[in-house]
Amino acid sequence: MGVSALCLGLALALSLLNLNMVVVLVESANSLEKSVGLPSSDAGLMATRSSVCTLQGGAHTPAFSEDGDYLIGGVYSIHHYMHTVDNNYNTVPQILSCIGSVDPRGLRLTRAMIFAIEEINNSTELLPGVKLGYQIYDPCTSIPVAMHAAIQLLNGNDSVFNSGDNCSHSGVVMAVVGEFGSTASMSISRVTGPFNIPLVSPYSTCACLSDKKQYPNFFRTIPSDQFQADALAKLVKHFGWTWIGAVRSDSDYGNNGMAAFLDVALREGICVEYSEAFYRTNPRSKIKRVADIIRRSTSKVVVAFTAIGDLKILLEELAQEPPPPRQWVGSEAWITEPQLPSYTFCAGAIGVAIQRSVIPGFRDFLLDLSPSEVRGSSVLTEFWEDAFNCSLTESNRTSKRMCNGQEDLTTLQSPYTDTSQLRISNMMYKAIYAIAHAIHNALFQKVNFTLLQTQRLESKEVFTELKQVNFSQNGYHVSFDANGDPVAFFELVNWQKNERGAIEPVTVGFYDASLPEGQKFRINRKITWVEGGTQVPVSVCSESCPPGTRKVLQKGKPICCYDCIPCPEGEISNMTDSPDCSPCPREFWPNAKRDACFHKPVEFLSFDEVLSIILATVSISGACLAIITAVIFLHHRTTPIVRANNSELSFLLLFSLTLCFLCSLTFIGAPSEWSCMLRHTAFGITFVLCISCVLGKTIVVLMAFKATIPGSNAMKWFGPTQQRMTVVSFTFIQVIICIIWLVVSPPFPVKNLTTYKEKIILECALGSAVGFWAVLGYIGLLAVFCFVLAVLARKLPDNFNEAKMITFSMLIFCAVWITFIPAYVSSPGKFTVAVEIFAILASSFGLILCIFAPKCFIILFQPEKNTKKYLMNKS
Structure with missing residues (x-):
């Protein structure tokens, strides 16, 4: 606008100086006489009596x-x-x-x-x-x-x-x-x-x-440059060029057009490495500076919003040295100019152009010029003489020949006769x-x-x-909107080589602003790129970030210059050039490329795992061992060694051990509401039943020793009935604890998402931790009590003292469960369950081997020791 205002002031000044259009109204003497009161004779000296408007x-x-x-x-x-x-x-x-x-x-x-x-x-x-x-x-x-x-x-x-x-x-x-x-x-x-x-x-x-x-x-x-700028920006965006250079004419056309383009380009995510203005009358040093900027730039695409004359000066300067391979994108002012394709390093240029048309009869009208008609116009005369290098009149003749009247416009190669564009x-x-x-x-x-x-x-x-x-x-619609603009329609023009090897503009697509968004821009023909390439040239400041990464802007550079950083753990990006990574849902986890989320694998101690198979095999083997021991005891129930060790409590202990071995199987498999409640309560009750039997046997040993003292009637107070009541009472207390636990806050299945970020641990939550530790503590209390009694009876002077075996079994039992606590707390995921199963099996094997293995060995392999005399013989 500054340029136009200056020119406007200059024009007005020149017009006033010329005085060509100053209108002077000379009023009549009568009017002058009336206005100033002079006599008509005096007024006549100042003006004519007739009124006229004249040009000075x-x-x-x-x-x-x-x-x-x-x-x-x-x-x-x-x-x-x-x-x-x-x-x-x-x-x-x-x-x-x-x-x-x-x-x-x-x-x-x-x-x-x-x-x-x-x-x-x-x-x-x-x-x-x-x-x-x-x-x-x-x-x-x-x-x-x-x-x-x-x-x-x-x-x-x-x-x-x-x-x-x-x-x-x-x-x-x-x-x-x-x-x-x-x-x-x-x-x-x-x-x-x-x-x-x-x-x-x-x-x-x-x-x-x-x-x-x-x-x-x-x-x-x-169409207005606003539509042209929009079309050019969409063209650049369509081909993925986000890093471009820009040159423009230093005029209202170039400055306003480029400003509109840069505004749209910014919204489209296009960055501009440089934006230079120049004019054809600028000193050569400035034109050379613009050319050097283009040569040194890293962007491979140059958008030129210039007039024909301005761009021609710039291309001449670029042609002085081997020009860099640049993809030119042009405005309508020059993209169809027939002279510019002679700069072969611009081959492949693409841009928007005014729609080409055919005007019926126009070519014939252009060619229908006779020498007599030409002589009647100074402009046509000048054109004719320049075109045919001859003179129509003798007065204009210098070194030129006289026109002979045979000149034919149809043979003239001139933009005047070119109606193809x-x-x-x-x-x-x-x-x-x-x-x-x-x-x-x-x-x-x-x-x-x-x-x-x-x-x-x-x-x-x-x-x-x-x-x-x-x-x-002529097939074209004409109307104006509220701003005086027509409906915008552009052709997309590409500079391509024809069959003769010459470069010419070829229409390859259209831009129609009247169509809905997303349908305005379309290409319907193959495009030739810079240096005759068939692949779309790449012009980006940074390569696109693949899925699984995010963009991080480089400090001090435009938004198109960035580094690609892998997404952090637990987050993904599933599109190219993602500015951010998004976290996966709680039950999902990224894949290795971090471009998609998949369901986290659910982990639990399943029956098809090697560890589960081993534990289940050991569990069943232990139960079978307990049953085999019971069969041996049953078969030799009348022998002194079986009868001397309280056969009733022994069978009850073997039954409880069988249950202990089998209850470990409830810990294997996917947790459910019933399995979670069953595994903990079954474990607590069977182990209390087992320890109660061991405790009963220990008390029986102590009472039996005291019964050998003269005058003692201790066994009267701990006969079979009392033994049964002791076992039932201790077990009943554990049953009450388990019932309260199940009623108040029972164990339940839960998905553990915190132990491992990349997988889900399906486990049983304790519900009430107090209930769990009460069950475990009660078992430990009975075990300690039994261990103390067994220690007191270990040196009793019997040839076969069962208290020694109970002491070893309780020692193993307590050691197992004391080490179980830190191992249970620190073991992750399914290994927590495996530790619990291992503790159950270890303590159960400790009991059955320490208490029953020596007796079975004597029964099966040393029958000579299975006599009352041997048992009564004191060491």
Whole structure:
């Protein structure tokens, strides 16, 4: 906006200096006499008696003009340079003029406007009976000249106009078409805007022109740069380029367009390594600096939002040295320029372009130029003489030959005759038809066309109707939104080699802003990349982080530069370039790659494990051993050694030992509510029954020894009935403890998720820890009591003293369960259950081997000792 404001001020200053458009109203002597009270004779000395509106100074001559009922103004460049003059302020400044050769492309666009107007004048449906005229001015890409032309369109070309008292109605132009540059269109819009004269541009794309507060009268048939920026950003994102360089023209077009692109790119997650602005008139040192930045950059993609002339200067500088392989992404301003593909290192460039079209009859119109028609226009004469290198008039002849009249435009290789890429010409074509439809709609409301009459029409009426035009012409829809913008539609163009080896732009896809999100952008043809590659080039600051890792930004660098860090334990990332890792649910755990969660394996002491099989085998073997011992005792129940050791308690002890061996099997398998309650209560009750029997046997030994003392009747107080009651009483207490435990807080199955993070331990929770330790403590209390009594009886003078065996068994029992406690607490997972089973089996084997093994050995292998005499013999 700073550039346009400066140019606007400069243009206004030059216009005022030229005095071309200053209107002087010379009032009549009568009016002067009335206003100041002078005699008419004196007033006549100061002014003529007739009122006129005059132009002071000269005026520009239109490059092309044609009278009509309603005029359409045109301001767009046919030449590229303005003749500059140093004003000395002593003479009236000269009229600004253009120099240099005619631009064939600019001339073709001029002819496109004339062609559209003539086509409308020949139409019987659009504006029947009404002739449109035109005045086309050449501003030669100069902002002051463009503003001068705009002011002249407002005032008209007559040196004296409107002989009445009102000079407000000067020019009769209904609308203005132009300019190509956005900065020039801003200046023209500020001149024509206060008069409600619409300005329709076929090529000004700056998004700033959509601001209706500043440019209320501006319309365009080309999409805004905001849509172009969105299309370019989606194009870059589509191919996965997140690390790019950016260059732009240092103009309203480049600066505003690149700002819009960078804004969209930031939202799309695209990072920019550098963003450089330059202009074709900059010193070579600055152009070289931009070129060196491109050479040294690490990004492989360059987005260029530049004008054709600016990019050409940059490419020439890059061509001085072996250019780096860069994938160029271009804006519509240059991507279809036929001269630029000569820079072969840009082969594979891709970008957005205005939709290509075919205008029926336009090529014939361009070629239908006769020498006589050419001589009638200074611009056509200049073009003709440059194109064929001859002179049409003797006065212009220098070293050139005279034109012989055989020159044929069909043989001319020029952008003027090239209608294969009619893009901007179609925008011009649509702009003229939009204005014609607006005039048609404004007139249709005022007059019956059958009368073939024209009515006075104000430009503001055309301005109002232009907002509402909605029609299709030549297969293309034309309408404007609230900002004066059309529906955005772009072609995706790729520079590819043709069969002759030359590089040319090829349409490979489309971008349609009217489609829903996600469907706007599509590619329907194979793309050729930089250096003729077939694979999409990679341009990233950091390689993509695979699933199982997360991105960690590198300090001081853009968000596209990062390191890939593996997800921490228990967390995963299941997509590429994940910014964070997410934890797995409690019962899940990551796989080895940490890109998916799977159910944690459930662990318990199952029957199909080797450890379980061994423990179950030992358990069953112990139970079988107890049963075999009972069978032996039963078979030899009448022998002295069986009878002397209280056969009833012995059989009850063997039964309880069998249960102890078998209860260890309840600890194997998946825990359930019933198995958890059964395993602990069965263990507690069977072991108390076992210890009670051992305790009873110990007491019997002590009582038997005391019974041998004369006068002692101890055995009377501990006979068979008392023995049974003792066993039942001790066991009943344990039963009561177990019942209370089961009622208050029984053991229950639980999934242990804390011992191991990567697996689930299925185990039995104790429920009430007090209940568990009460059961265990009660067993330990009985064992200690039994051990003490056995120690007291170990030295009794019998040849076969059972108290010694009970002492050893209780010693083993207590040692096992004392070591069990720390092992139980510290063992993880299923090994906790294995330790408990081992303790049960070890203590049970200790009892059966210490108490019954010696007796079975005598019964089976030393029957001579199984006599009453031997047993009564004292050592």
